[in-house]
Amino acid sequence: MAKIRVITKPEVCMGCHLCEVWCTVAHSRSKDIIKAFMYEQPRAQPRILVEEDLPETFALQCRHCEEPKCVAACIAGAMYKDEDGVVLHDESKCVACYSCIMACPYGAIRINLETKKPLKCDLCKGLDYPYCVMKCPNNALEVVVEAEEFV
Amino acid sequence: MLEGEFHTYMLPEFIIERRQDRCIRCRVCERQCGFNVHWYDEEMDMMREDEMKCVGCQRCAVMCPTNALIVKPHPGSYKPNANWTRERLQDLKKQSETGGVLLTGSGNDKPYRIYWDHIVLNASQVTNPSIDPLREPMELRTFLGRKQDRLEFKFGEDFEDVEITTELYPNVQIETPIVFSAMSYGAISYQAFKSLAMAASEFGTLFNTGEGGLPKELRKYGKNAIVQCASGRFGVDPEYLNVAAVVEIKIGQGAKPGIGGHLPGEKVTMPISVTRMIPEGTDALSPAPQHDIYSIEDLSMLIYALKEATNYEKPVSVKIAAVHNAAAIASGMVRAGADIIALDGLRGGTGAAPKMIRDNVGIPIELALASVDQRLRDEGIRNKASILVAGGFRCSADVVKAIALGADAVYIGTPALVAMGCTLCQKCHTGICNWGICTQDPYLSRRLNPEIASKKLVNLLRAWSHEIKEMLGGMGINAIESLRGNRDHLRGVGLEDWELEVLGIKGAGE
Numbered sequence: 295m296a297k298i299r300v301i302t303k304p305e306v307c308m309g310c311h312l313c314e315v316w317c318t319v320a321h322s323r324s325k326d327i328i329k330a331f332m333y334e335q336p337r338a339q340p341r342i343l344v345e346e347d348l349p350e351t352f353a354l355q356c357r358h359c360e361e362p363k364c365v366a367a368c369i370a371g372a373m374y375k376d377e378d379g380v381v382l383h384d385e386s387k388c389v390a391c392y393s394c395i396m397a398c399p400y401g402a403i404r405i406n407l408e409t410k411k412p413l414k415c416d417l418c419k420g421l422d423y424p425y426c427v428m429k430c431p432n433n434a435l436e437v438v439v440e441a442e443e444f445v
Numbered sequence: 446m447l448e449g450e451f452h453t454y455m456l457p458e459f460i461i462e463r464r465q466d467r468c469i470r471c472r473v474c475e476r477q478c479g480f481n482v483h484w485y486d487e488e489m490d491m492m493r494e495d496e497m498k499c500v501g502c503q504r505c506a507v508m509c510p511t512n513a514l515i516v517k518p519h520p521g522s523y524k525p526n527a528n529w530t531r532e533r534l535q536d537l538k539k540q541s542e543t544g545g546v547l548l549t550g551s552g553n554d555k556p557y558r559i560y561w562d563h564i565v566l567n568a569s570q571v572t573n574p575s576i577d578p579l580r581e582p583m584e585l586r587t588f589l590g591r592k593q594d595r596l597e598f599k600f601g602e603d604f605e606d607v608e609i610t611t612e613l614y615p616n617v618q619i620e621t622p623i624v625f626s627a628m629s630y631g632a633i634s635y636q637a638f639k640s641l642a643m644a645a646s647e648f649g650t651l652f653n654t655g656e657g658g659l660p661k662e663l664r665k666y667g668k669n670a671i672v673q674c675a676s677g678r679f680g681v682d683p684e685y686l687n688v689a690a691v692v693e694i695k696i697g698q699g700a701k702p703g704i705g706g707h708l709p710g711e712k713v714t715m716p717i718s719v720t721r722m723i724p725e726g727t728d729a730l731s732p733a734p735q736h737d738i739y740s741i742e743d744l745s746m747l748i749y750a751l752k753e754a755t756n757y758e759k760p761v762s763v764k765i766a767a768v769h770n771a772a773a774i775a776s777g778m779v780r781a782g783a784d785i786i787a788l789d790g791l792r793g794g795t796g797a798a799p800k801m802i803r804d805n806v807g808i809p810i811e812l813a814l815a816s817v818d819q820r821l822r823d824e825g826i827r828n829k830a831s832i833l834v835a836g837g838f839r840c841s842a843d844v845v846k847a848i849a850l851g852a853d854a855v856y857i858g859t860p861a862l863v864a865m866g867c868t869l870c871q872k873c874h875t876g877i878c879n880w881g882i883c884t885q886d887p888y889l890s891r892r893l894n895p896e897i898a899s900k901k902l903v904n905l906l907r908a909w910s911h912e913i914k915e916m917l918g919g920m921g922i923n924a925i926e927s928l929r930g931n932r933d934h935l936r937g938v939g940l941e942d943w944e945l946e947v948l949g950i951k952g953a954g955e
Contacts, residue, residue: 308477308881308892315471315510327511331469349888431508432894 297360297379297440298417300424302352307344307434309351313426314340317355320418320425336408341415342426343404353426353435355415356381356402364414367397373412380417388412454538456531457496460519461505467513468492474505474514479877479889502870504879536800547800550873550883552700552837552859553792555804560811560944561843565953567934569921576923578914584924585910587854589691590616590760591784592828614784615758617690620649621910622848622925625902626835626858627673627695627764629657631708631717631729632796632873634890636898637865637882642666643895644902651690653856656680656706656731658720664688671762674751676705677731679721683754691785692751693762694744696735699793699810699836701802702766706731712876712885745781752782760784762833767791767813768806772820779821779830786830787856788813792837794858796883797874810836811850815948818851818930827851827930841912850948851930864905865898 315327317340322330330338342355362381365373372387373394383394388411395403395412406413418424427435446452461482470492475483480498483505485491499516506514522531536547569575576583591614599608625645630638632655645652646669653671658680667688674681675695686692697703708717708729718725738744748761762785763778765771775786790810795803814834821827834847835856844855863869866880878884881893913925922928936953937945945952 306891306894306896309888310473310476310508310892311471312473312508312510315469315473327469328467331471332466349886349891429510432892433897434894 297358299358299438299440300355300415300417300427301436301438302354303434303436304350304352306432307352308432309344309346309348310431311344312429312431313342313353313435314344316425316429317342317415320421325421339404339406339408339413341404341413343402353430354400354402355426357400358415358417363397363399364394364403367393369393380419381414382416382419383412383414385409385411451542453497453542455497455535455542456521456523457499457519458535459496459499459501459516460521461494461496461499462515462517463492463494464513464515465491467511469511469513471510473508473510477504477508477879477892479879479884479886500870500872501868502872502879503868548797548874549800549803549871550795550797550875551869551871552794553804554869554871557791557809559792559837560809560940560948561837561839561846563938563940563944564811564846564935564948564950565938566842566845566849566916566920567936568919573921575921576918578911578918581918581923583914583917584926585621585913587619587622587925588616589619589785589831589833589853590614591830592616594828615760617651617760618649619651619854621906621913622852622854623844623906623909624650624671624833624854624856625652625861626794626856627653627655627671627693627698628796628858628862629655629673630660630720631655631657631712631885633883634878634881634885634893635660635716636890636893636895637862639663640865640893640895640898640902641861642669643899644906645669647899647903648906650906653693654680654689656695657708657717658722659685659688660716660720673764674747675731676733676735677729679723679729679731682722686751686755686759689755689759691760691762692755693764693785693787694735694747694751694783695764696738696744697764697766697768697789698795699766699789699791699807700795701798702768702807703733704798704802705733707797709876714885717885741777741781744778744783748782760831762787764789764833764835766793766806767808767810767836769808771808771813772816775817776820776824776826779826783830785833785853786817787833787835788817789856790814790834790836793835794862795873810834811847812944812947814847814852815850819949822851822930841909842916844909845913845916845928846935848925848928849931849934850950851932853929860905861902864901865893 318338319327319330322338344353358381370387370389372384375381390411404413427437472485482498483494486493506516597610599610625641641652646666651671656673656675656679670689671691671693672689673693673695710726710728763783764787767788767790791807831853834852838855873883881890932950935950937950938953
C-alpha cells in the first residue's frame with residue numbers, strides 16, 4: 295500500500311493561514327469560498343492548523359501514520375485506515391470519547407465545534423487534490439507518495 | 446503631544462477599499478502586512494485598516510483569497526499646482542516633522558527622458574532576409590573581458606586544425622547578454638540573494654554579490670558570481686575573490702553617485718556579520734570614496750592587486766555611476782587595467798539613498814553608454830574592455846538597443862526584483878518588505894521561497910532571450926556579436942540634434 299502524506303516545509307511557511315481557509319472551503323458543501331464563509335450554516339471547519347511561534351510557523355495536519363495510534367485507541371471503530379492508507383473518521387460511529395485526540399502523538403486531531411466530534415484531515419477524499427497543498431502560495435506544503443517497501 | 450512630537454500634517458498616500466460582501470475575515474491581509482495596516486476588530490467582527498501606514502505594495506490585495514481588497518492612490522489631495530506638486534508638499538511636511546534627510550529606495554522615478562522610448566530598431570525587408578530563430582541557430586553567447594589587440598593563428602595541413610597561438614586574456618562566458626545587478630546579502634534577504642545565485646547558475650549567466658560578501662555555503666555558485674570589492678571592503682577574503690568569475694571594484698552606484706552605503710546595525714544579524722566580517726549589530730558603513738583611490742594610478746594599483754590576488758585568471762571590472770565625464774573616466778579606467786567597464790545610469794536602483802541624490806545626480810545610461818563606447822573606439826581601446834551597463838532596463842528591447850549602442854551586456858536589477866515579487870513601493874530603506882526581498886526580518890523573508898523565485902528569474906531570462914533572438918532575426922542578424930555597436934540598426938524619433946549626436950544615431954527616415 296502506497297503511503298500518501300502532506301509534508302510541511304517550515305522554512306518557507308509564512309504563516310498566512312491560507313491552508314486553513316482553503317481546507318474550510320474543501321470541506322464546505324458548495325466548495326465556493328464566499329458561500330463557505332458567509333452563507334453556509336454551520337460553517338465548515340478546517341482540519342489543518344498553523345502552529346505559530348513567530349517567526350516560526352508550520353501547518354499541521356494528520357500524518358496518516360502507518361500504525362495509527364488513533365485507530366488503535368478508538369473504542370467505537372469510528373477511526374479506520376482505508377485501502378489507500380488514508381486514516382479516516384466515520385462520524386456516525388463516533389461516540390466522542392476523544393481517545394483518538396489523547397492518543398495522537400502529533401496533536402493533529404481537532405474537535406468539531408458544532409458536533410463536538412473529532413475532526414481530522416481526510417486528504418481531501420473525493421476531490422482532485424488536497425486543497426491546502428494546491429493553494430499554498432509558497433509551496434510550503436507538498437504531497438509525497440511513498441511507495442511500499444518490499445522486504 | 447509628547448515633547449518633540451507633532452500631530453502629522455501628512456496625507457495618506459493610499460486608500461484601502463474593502464468589499465465587505467467578499468471579506469471573509471480570514472486575516473490573511475493582517476498577517477501579510479509588515480507595516481501593520483490591517484487588524485481584526487473582534488467586537489465589530491470586521492477587518493479594519495490604518496491607511497496612514499499603507500505603502501501601496503499590493504501584497505494584501507494579491508494574497509486576499511477573495512479579491513476583497515483594492516489599494517489605490519488616495520484621492521484626497523491639495524489644490525493642484527504644477528510647481529508645488531503633492532509630492533513636494535508631502536516631502537516638506539515630512540521634513541518639517543523629522544528634520545532629516547529624505548530617504549528612499551528603488552530607482553529614480555522622475556520623468557527624465559527615457560531615450561529607449563525614442564529609439565527604434567530596424568528590420569530586414571526585401572533586400573536582405575530576416576531569420577526565423579525557431580528554425581535557425583541564433584547566438585546570444587557573450588564573452589566578458591579584455592580582448593587581444595591582434596590574434597595569431599597556427600594552421601595545420603590544408604588549413605584544418607586552426608590553433609590560436611596568442612595567449613588569451615581571461616574571459617567569462619555567459620549564455621545571454623543579461624546579468625543580475627549588484628544586490629548585496631544584507632540589502633536583500635538571504636532568500637532573494639540565493640534565488641539570484643540559483644537562477645544565474647541555472648541559466649549560465651552571472652549574479653553580483655554587491656558589497657555584502659558571499660556566504661560560505663553559497664560559494665558553490667562562485668563560478669556565476671561577480672564579487673564586489675567596494676569602499677567598505679566588507680566580506681572580502683582570498684577565497685571570496687578566487688571562487689568568483691569576475692572581481693568588480695565598485696566606485697559608484699547610479700542611484701547615488703558620490704554617496705557611500707549605510708546598512709543600519711539592526712540589519713546586521715549574526716549570519717550577515719559573519720559574511721561581512723564585522724561585529725553583529727554594528728552599522729556597516731561604506732565610505733563615499735574608496736579611501737585608497739584618489740587617481741587613475743591608484744585605481745590601477747587596486748586593479749593589479751586584485752589581479753595578483755587572483756593569479757591573473759579573472760577579469761577585473763570597475764563600476765562607476767554614469768556622470769558628466771563618464772567617457773574620459775572610462776578611458777582612464779581601461780588604461781588603468783580594467784577588463785570590464787560597468788556603467789550605472791541615472792535610473793539605477795538602490796536599497797537606500799537620499800531622495801535628492803537619487804532623483805538629481807547622474808546622467809541617463811543611454812547617453813553615457815554611447816559616449817563611452819564612442820570614446821573608447823576613437824582611442825582605439827574598445828577591445829581592451831567589455832562594457833556592462835546598468836540602470837533602468839525594463840524590457841528585452843532596451844537590452845537590444847543598448848547592445849546596438851555598444852554595450853557587451855546589460856545588468857538588470859529592478860526587473861529581477863519585480864520578477865521575484867517587488868512592486869516598487871520604494872520602501873526598501875525601511876527594512877520592511879512585504880515581499881520578503883529587501884528585509885532581514887525572518888518572518889517576512891521566509892515568504893520568498895528560493896525554489897519559486899529562482900524559477901521565475903530563469904523564466905524572465907528565457908523570455909527576454911527569446912525576444913532578443915526574435916528581434917535579431919528580424920534584423921537579419923544571427924549572433925549578438927554582430928549587433929554590438931552596430932548603431933546603423935537604430936534610429937531616433939523625437940530627439941534633438943545634440944541628442945542624436947551624442948547617441949551617434951540618425952533620425953528616423955534618414
